[in-house]
Amino acid sequence: MAETAREAEPSGPGLLDKVDHATGTLNGWIGSVFFYDVGGKTHTSVADGVADEAQVSVLVDSLFQDASFDVEVAAVQLELPAGTTEDRRAALESALRAAWSAKTGTSVEDSSQSMAVKVAAGPAGAGGKTTLSAKRAGIPLTVLWLILGAVYFTFRMGFINLRGFKHAIQVVQGKYDNPESHGAGEVSHFQALASALSATVGLGNIAGVAIAISLGGPGATFWMIAAGFLGMSSKFVECSLGQKFRQVRPDGRVMGGAMYYLSNGLKEKGLGGLGKFLAVFFAILCIGGSFGGGNTFQVNQSLNALKGSVSFLSPKATPIVESFATAAGPNNWIYGLIMAVLVGIVILGGIQRIAATAEKIVPLMCGVYVLGALYVLFKNTAHIPDALGTIFAGAFSAKAMYGGFLGVLVQGFKRAAFSNEAGVGSAAIAHSAAKTPYPVREGIVALLEPFIDTIVVCTMTALVIVITGAYASPDYAEFRANADGAGLTAAAFSHEMPWFPMVLSAAVMLFAFSTMISWSYYGERCWAYLFGDGSSIIYRLLFLACTFAGSIVTSMNVLEFGDLMILGMAFPNILGVLILSGGVKNDLDDYMGKLKSGEIRQYK
Structure with missing residues (x-):
């Protein structure tokens, strides 16, 4: 029985998962400089653990209660704690789309927004947070630098x-x-x-x-x-x-x-x-x-x-x-x-x-x-x-x-x-x-x-x-x-x-x-x-x-x-x-x- 129980235990993250997590962290550090969003703004609302459908609706409501929030955002993302199952992710995505449509009166497909629901990188474990973010896009610093350089050289x-x-x-x-x-x-x-x-x-x-x-x-x-x-x-x-x-x-x-x-x-x-x-x-x-x-x-x-x-x-x-x-x-x-x-x-x-x-x-x-x-x-x-x-x-x-x-x-x-x-x-x-x-x-x-x-x-x-x-x-x-x-x-x-x-x-x-x-x-x-x-x-x-x-x-x-x-x-x-x-x-x-x-x- 002990052997069977040992086999049932999760083996933990593999080498590629660790490389994935480490590289994602490094990308975040580098991207925060190279792709600093000039003129961009992000609004967030957070819940502890894996939110349920009702909590997703509450997260959406909290965004709209912010007086500076602008519904014409470029990207909406719901990030779930590491280890969230695919079935749960899909269910919460449906809940997010429904809550968003109810608030805006239009579907995501008919608006200028993009929407994504993803699971955070890293090993699965207890705890974590569910974060809903809505980002108004600016211009990444690297792209702005390329544009300014190209325009200058042309003239x-x-x-x-x-x-x-x-x-x-x-x-x-x-x-x-x-x-x-x-x-x-x-x-x-x-x-x-x-x-x-x-x-x-x-x-x-x-x-x-x-x-x-x-x-x-x-x-x-x-x-x-x-x-x-x-x-x-x-x-x-x-x-x-x-x-x-x-x-x-x-x-x-x-x-x-x-x-x-x-x-x-x-x-x-x-x-x-x-x-x-x-x-x-x-x-x-x-x-x-x-x-x-x-x-x-x-x-x-x-x-x-x-x-x-x-x-x-x-x-x-x-x-x-x-x-x-x-x-x-x-x-x-x-x-x-x-x-x-x-x-x-x-x-x-x-x-x-x-x-x-x-x-x-x-x-x-x-x-x-x-x-x-x-x-x-x-x-x-x-x-x-x-x-x-x-x-x-x-x-x-x-x-x-x-x-x-x-x-x-x-x-x-x-x-x-x-x-x-x-x-x-x-x-x-x-x-x-x-x-x-x-x-x-x-x-x-x-x-x-x-x-x-x-x-x-x-x-x-x-x-x-x-x-x-x-x-x-x-x-x-x-x-x-x-x-x-x-x-x-x-x-x-x-x-x-x-x-x-x-x-x-x-x-x-x-x-x-x-x-x-x-x-x-x-x-x-x-x-x-x-x-x-x-x-x-x-x-x-x-x-x-x-x-x-x-x-x-x-x-x-x-x-x-x-x-x-x-x-x-x-x-x-x-x-x-x-x-x-x-x-x-x-x-x-x-x-x-x-x-x-x-x-x-x-x-x-």
């Missing part, structure tokens, strides 16, 4: 995102390449662009867009496009600086990126101490971002997309794989192992092998994906004007002005930044390796990235999701609830092409693969900056371990950690770029003057 550089566009295409085509001298560097303009695009054109274009629309509505698309347009200027400045302050080793290898223009560029300005601090801070964040958003997130989301097409990834558990089985699925570790091997083969070859791989994968995957999107759009040409109207109306909805308007704007800019990385500083690492006699020429090439990534690819994804109505369909509520953006996008395409999710699954894997190999390079360069080239093998092994972990870890906290790191890179990067932007402006004026006078000639 400071005289709208280089418009006047440099044609020249950027000509440079990528090789029309200005001197056949006798390309300058120092390791890769061509096109290879540098492809390497940087392979890091940006990824699951942010497929999963990120769907998540943005799920959370912010179709209007988020408008702000994603606006962010892409303004981000072209940010990308130009940071990649020009990456070229200007790079270091070329005797063996021809190039060391460049934000770390070098922050440390060396600010040193020239007499700000050596600040520059060194910002460079180290940036490098640490970039390494964290490469492990999370640039790796674990890519594996996790691509795996979710493949499950619908590859049956063996969702089988019944077997004794052989029981030690790896998690809520994510018993055979997921096989996918993680395969991806780790494939990524390892490429990244061991350095930037030249990464560039050679990227210049083949990026055009292929972009072509396949864009053709699929164009097919859906051409088939629904008559609905495009209505979709664009929905997007524009959603971007400026007066109904959501107290929280929804800012919420939509924030979702658009946040997902665009995560997708195209403009202002983050990561692409400067890839572009610093390009062969070019003029640093600003490479910066002009780099401004094509946000255009291709966000204005073209992300917009096509958004139009497909809006036209098919997948973003609001009750059939796909589970995708939206679980932030499964890849699954929602696949469902949207399947409306018109039932077979396309198979193709999309392959495209998603290529998107993820190309993003991972480029982010491995970014992270390794930052690792080498901090610890020296001799320790790079340690970074590569850690990166591959994270690749494997991405297939078996189900915690969103672990994945969100990468988001925080990548967007957090904007703080040291934009501060340094703002200080150094005057020099870039002078270099740009000089280059454009030579281009106009014919001193810089075309060779093709």
Whole structure:
């Protein structure tokens, strides 16, 4: 009997649960700084223990009794104590919706609010509190910083995102390449662009867009496009600086990126101490971002997309794989192992092998994906004007002005930044390796990235999701609830092409693969900056371990950690770029003057 009783006792939280809880706590600390809600306000009401249906109604009443409470909030959340059962959670969610509708006279679905009921992370136990919070959205500090930087650079550089566009295409085509001298560097303009695009054109274009629309509505698309347009200027400045302050080793290898223009560029300005601090801070964040958003997130989301097409990834558990089985699925570790091997083969070859791989994968995957999107759009040409109207109306909805308007704007800019990385500083690492006699020429090439990534690819994804109505369909509520953006996008395409999710699954894997190999390079360069080239093998092994972990870890906290790191890179990067932007402006004026006078000639 004693043995039976011992077996019935709960085993307690497992390793992944502990990682989940610890990472969630860390995310909270980091997020309280990086995502400090400028202009936001949260109202709360609390009850001890797990509330019942009557207490939920009392919690709602207490919110409305606050004289400063505004019903037009952006998000309503009920957090229950750890260990609350799913049945109890679902029952209390129904009670919350009923109580809220009774107070407001409208359902949550018909208003500007989003509503969630979740169970607190951590081990189950007695006690705890039930907390009802209603938040009026402000603008996260990171997003505000990105917006202000992008707007400033656009005006400071005289709208280089418009006047440099044609020249950027000509440079990528090789029309200005001197056949006798390309300058120092390791890769061509096109290879540098492809390497940087392979890091940006990824699951942010497929999963990120769907998540943005799920959370912010179709209007988020408008702000994603606006962010892409303004981000072209940010990308130009940071990649020009990456070229200007790079270091070329005797063996021809190039060391460049934000770390070098922050440390060396600010040193020239007499700000050596600040520059060194910002460079180290940036490098640490970039390494964290490469492990999370640039790796674990890519594996996790691509795996979710493949499950619908590859049956063996969702089988019944077997004794052989029981030690790896998690809520994510018993055979997921096989996918993680395969991806780790494939990524390892490429990244061991350095930037030249990464560039050679990227210049083949990026055009292929972009072509396949864009053709699929164009097919859906051409088939629904008559609905495009209505979709664009929905997007524009959603971007400026007066109904959501107290929280929804800012919420939509924030979702658009946040997902665009995560997708195209403009202002983050990561692409400067890839572009610093390009062969070019003029640093600003490479910066002009780099401004094509946000255009291709966000204005073209992300917009096509958004139009497909809006036209098919997948973003609001009750059939796909589970995708939206679980932030499964890849699954929602696949469902949207399947409306018109039932077979396309198979193709999309392959495209998603290529998107993820190309993003991972480029982010491995970014992270390794930052690792080498901090610890020296001799320790790079340690970074590569850690990166591959994270690749494997991405297939078996189900915690969103672990994945969100990468988001925080990548967007957090904007703080040291934009501060340094703002200080150094005057020099870039002078270099740009000089280059454009030579281009106009014919001193810089075309060779093709």
